[in-house]
Amino acid sequence: MSAEEKQALRCLVAKVGLDGHDRGAHVISRALRDAGFEVIYSGLHRAPEEIVQATVQEDVDVLGISILSGAHNTLVPEILEELEEYDALADTLVVVGGIIPDEDETALREAGVNEIFGPGTSIDAMVEYIREHAPER
Amino acid sequence: MSDPELVEQLLAGKHRALARAITNIEDREPGYRELVSALHRHTGGADVIGVTGSPGSGKSTLVDKLAATYRERGLTVGVIAIDPSSPYTGGAVLGDRIRMGSNVGDMDVFFRSMSARGSLGGLSTATADAVTALDAFGKDKILVETVGAGQNEIDIVKTADTVMVLVPPGSGDDVQMLKAGILEIGDVFVVNKADLEGADRTVQELREMIEYQEGGIPGTAGHHGAVASVKESGDSQSDETGEDWQAAIVETVAKRGEGVEELLETLAEHRAYLDASGRRETQARLRYAEKIRTLLxxxxxxxxxxxxxxxxxxxxxxxxxxxxxxxxxxxxxxxxxxxxxxxxxxxxxx
Structure with missing residues (x-):
């Protein structure tokens, strides 16, 4: 196949739980789109199982979870565990964006989160990180 | 995952394998042809329904409700939703999934977003191959959803057994409908958002257009023919078209699920017609011939x-x-x- 047919990276931008703040997720979705990615946006108030369903079925390279509600310690590991059940965790890059206190970061990373982007992260840095770390398939 | 393994797992009902197979098909990964070849002999069980209509006509919402109703009846469903991609960056936001609220966490509704990927071409091939994967996986109903504009889109819905065209109320006068060329491709017209003003008029306009088309050449069944000749041609028409399918019109309000039962009945009637008339096989023959030509x-x-x-x-x-x-x-x-x-x-x- 010729080089110009190389595939676009697929990303799921997900809002999980009772968290109505979607401005950030919208900005990220657009930025990723403009970087040439295929972005699937979950919409607001999704349950962990919906995120898992979408990640598995859409076969995304990257799952980005946006969470500003403070419930990350419960919801994120739940998603990761279910992904594992579908053998989908190993080859999906999982990143979390939002307000995550420093003391929670280690546990999230141990649960399988690859990177955490807090407030003030530049979009270029994020795009670059995703390009560099997207799983080889 | 090696290809034979992928095929094996897909046929065994692994969702992850189905998802990966569709990715390989979309990206035209090396070996995707062998993959589709291996799946072909396992297909033929699914009923493929194309859903098209302008942006905002309610396709995704209706597809969601259809999928949920099929699930209530114990049927499994696959959905392929195609969204446009940017011609500049190739990027895309695929948003149809947001509307799938009735099938939360139900893995037996396999929903897959696909981008049109601009100039890559071969979208209809990729779509047909993705349908093959869903069919081989054992889905009973496969819905292919796409914005109805342009040749590419029409090629895609041609991969379906039954084509459903959504027409929102007040979508312009009848010239707009002629222009869009949608009359030729629709087996079932759905006037969605039928609770909005102008819905009756849209239904009436559609009905006139369809009857005009069924009537054939103006002069045999046209407005200006003598009363007797109109009657006569009317009779012969009904004999002649006894086995023909006359495009049906159904009114729905998808977000409230209204009209969905009736729509399903109409779809079932079309399916029965396809089988009784032999059209299903004729269509499949045409489709495969076209596919072979495209590949060649x-x-x-x-x-x-x-x-x-x-x-x-x-x-x-x-x-x-x-x-x-x-x-x-x-x-x-x-x-x-x-x-x-x-x-x-x-x-x-x-």
């Missing part, structure tokens, strides 16, 4: 592209054409000559 075109193109490259690239030939040393026809003949010679040689040995 792509493959010979690729073969020739290699040959052109080997002989110094197309620019060299273009230079000579510009300098009036040769012409495009002669160049084409020259490049095809080895292929023709090879075929002649083979025929000679037969």
């Amino acid at each position: 075109r792509e493959d010979t193109n690729e073969l020739l592209a290699e040959e052109i490259e080997r002989r110094g690239g197309l620019d060299r030939f273009v230079d000579r054409v510009l300098a009036r040393e040769t012409d495009p026809y002669a160049v084409a003949d020259e490049l095809l000559e080895p292929v023709e010679a090879c075929l002649d040689g083979r025929r000679g040995r037969e």
Whole structure:
């Protein structure tokens, strides 16, 4: 196949739980789109199982979870565990964006989160990180 | 995952394998052809329904409700939703999934977003191959959802057994409908958002357009024919078209699920018609013939592209054409000559 047919990276931008703040997720979705990615946006108030369903079925390279509600310690590991059940965790890059206190970061990373982007992260840095770390398939 | 393993797991009902198979098909990964080949013999069980209509006509919402109703009846569902991609960056936001609220966490509704990927072409091939994967997986109903504009889209819905066209109320006068060329492709017209003002008028306009089309040549069943001749042709029409499908019109309010039962009945009627009339097989034959032609075109193109490259690239030939040393026809003949010679040689040995 010729080089110009190389595939676009697929990303799921997900809002999980009772968290109505979607401005950030919208900005990220657009930025990723403009970087040439295929972005699937979950919409607001999704349950962990919906995120898992979408990640598995859409076969995304990257799952980005946006969470500003403070419930990350419960919801994120739940998603990761279910992904594992579908053998989908190993080859999906999982990143979390939002307000995550420093003391929670280690546990999230141990649960399988690859990177955490807090407030003030530049979009270029994020795009670059995703390009560099997207799983080889 | 190796390809034979992927096929095995897909047939065993692993969602992850189905998802990966569709990715490989979409990205045209090496080996995707063998993959689709291996899946083909396991297909034929699914009923494929194309859903098209302008942006905002309610396709995704209706698809969600249809999927949920099929699930209530114990059927499994696959959905392929195609969204446009940016012609500049190739990027896309695929948003149809947001509307799938009725099928939360139900893995037996397999929903997959696909981007149109601009100039890549072959979207209809990729869609048909993705349908093959869903069919082989064992889905009972496969819904293919796409914005109804342009040849690409029409090619895609042609992969369906039944084509549903959504027409929002107040979508302009009848000229708009003629222009869009949607009348020819629709088996079932759905006036969605039927609670909005103008819905009755849209239904009426559609009905007139369909009847006009069914009536055929103006003059035999046109407005200006004598009363007697209209009656006569009317009679013969009904005899003649006894086995024909007259496009149906159904009104729905998808977000409230209204009209969905009736729509399902109409879809079932069309399915029965396809089987009774033999249309299903005729359509499948046409589809496969077209698919073979497309593949051959792509493959010979690729073969020739290699040959052109080997002989110094197309620019060299273009230079000579510009300098009036040769012409495009002669160049084409020259490049095809080895292929023709090879075929002649083979025929000679037969």
